[in-house]
Amino acid sequence: MTGHFLSFEGIDGSGKSTQARMLADHLRQAGRDVVLTREPGGSAGAEEIRRLVLEGDPDKWSAETEILLFTAARRDHLEKTVWPALEDGKVVICDRFADSTRLYQGITRGDLRGVVDRLHDQMIACEPDLTFVIDMDPAMGLARAKGRQGTEERFEDFGLGLQERMREGFLNLAHEFADRCVVVDGARAIDAVAADVARITMDRLSPDAASA
Incomplete structure (x- = not known):
């Protein structure tokens, strides 16, 4: 595969989605073919x-x-998005990837990291x-996330304690x-x-991946 694969990680409300979009715009302006x-x-x-896991009761x-x-x-x-784009030489920028599963399911809600790694x-x-880890104070991040008032707040509803463990986990x-x-x-x-x-x-990355 001749493309480049980038991911953004961080606690809820850290601004990683905004940064992923801004990097995609930057690279497109530089003439790169980008999949966000x-x-x-x-x-x-x-x-x-996604709808099954991010909406509804926290304990579902x-x-x-x-x-x-x-x-x-x-x-x-x-199979459907990332690998075909990489084979075409595109830059793939992904808002969250396997690191989030290593933490949300593998560490912060039980000692399941080994299970996550084996399946991975x-x-x-x-x-x-x-991978960019966008670091943010958990209380500030949670306030941002809850302020969006969207429907995908299942993990935010676990509260500040989860966000604090997530921040420590991402840094680790x-x-x-x-x-x-x-x-x-x-x-x-x-900015x-x-x-x-x-x-x-x-x-x-190589010069042709991110020349500006």
Whole structure:
């Protein structure tokens, strides 16, 4: 595959979705063919699963069931969207990927990281070339997320405690996967964060992937 695969991670309300969109715009202006996608979702089948897991009562699924649902959505997303785009030489920017499952289902809601990793190795076996972890104070992030007043608030409804564990988990993952993860301070002006993301992208990927 000749394309480049980038992902954005962070707690709810960290601004990662905004930064993913801004990087996509930056690279398109530089002449790159970009696919901006998200997880769960990014393909027809995965979007159906997204509605199942992100809406409704916080206790509607066990962590074990969620692992299976997210893995199924990710596999469909890869087959239908990500892999074809990478084979065509495009830059794929994904709002969340496997790191979120490693935390939300694998660590913060039980000691299930081993289960997540085994399923990932067997069914996914794919990691981004570069992952941005947008760091944010959990209380600030949760306030932002709840302020959106959308329908996909199932995980926000677990409360501040989950967001605090998630932040710690993302920082630990960034250390564990230091070869591909970069932590960016998200508690700044949006344009300042975007400038750092664009600069890091140009530094970390090959010149033709992010020339500006």
